[in-house]
Amino acid sequence: MRKSKDHYTCFQCKNPVLKIESKKDSIINKDGKIINKYFHDDCYNEFLNNRKEKEELDRICQYVKEEILQYKSNQRVPTHLVRRIQALKSGQEYGVSRNSKVYGNESGYSYEIILKTFKAKKFDIIRGIKDKSKFKNDTHKIDYIMVVIINNINDILERIEAKKSSDKRLNEINLDFSDEKNYKRNKINDNKVANKLRDIW
């Protein structure tokens, strides 16, 4: 692309962006150097979103590697695990033998829900994979882990949504009873909701 005095090259779409309209951000390159990058407005949002998703995916993969597979730090995250988690997020079916159709879901699940499901089922999964002789290889073991996740993710999703709506109701109650003379009623209601919340999560 021809260099221009008034333009940068957008880091995201690689098209020219007017300097005065560009968004600037800095990234750290492979050698640890800080480099300025420029973007169109929309491209910058896309860039931030992709970066956030990558961080969330990394967090899940690290969690599974360390807490569930209990790999050492010099063992890498199996590619098969990364692909299966990405498939669960996107709702697309990833071509894995017989269970590829099990989780076909148009919109997929958020990384937040996926990570919470791994955390909730951690000990069940660890018990399930303890006997190494049950698995032909790592891929087989990961497929087993993903079956546990897929079988439980809807339940976790429902519990999280129930908690969110309880939190919302709690806020509404606080607004309703915010004036001084209803202070006592407010206390009683708070306690009722708090007790309910304890049961849910």
Ligand SMILES: [Zn+2]
């Ligand atoms: Zn752009």
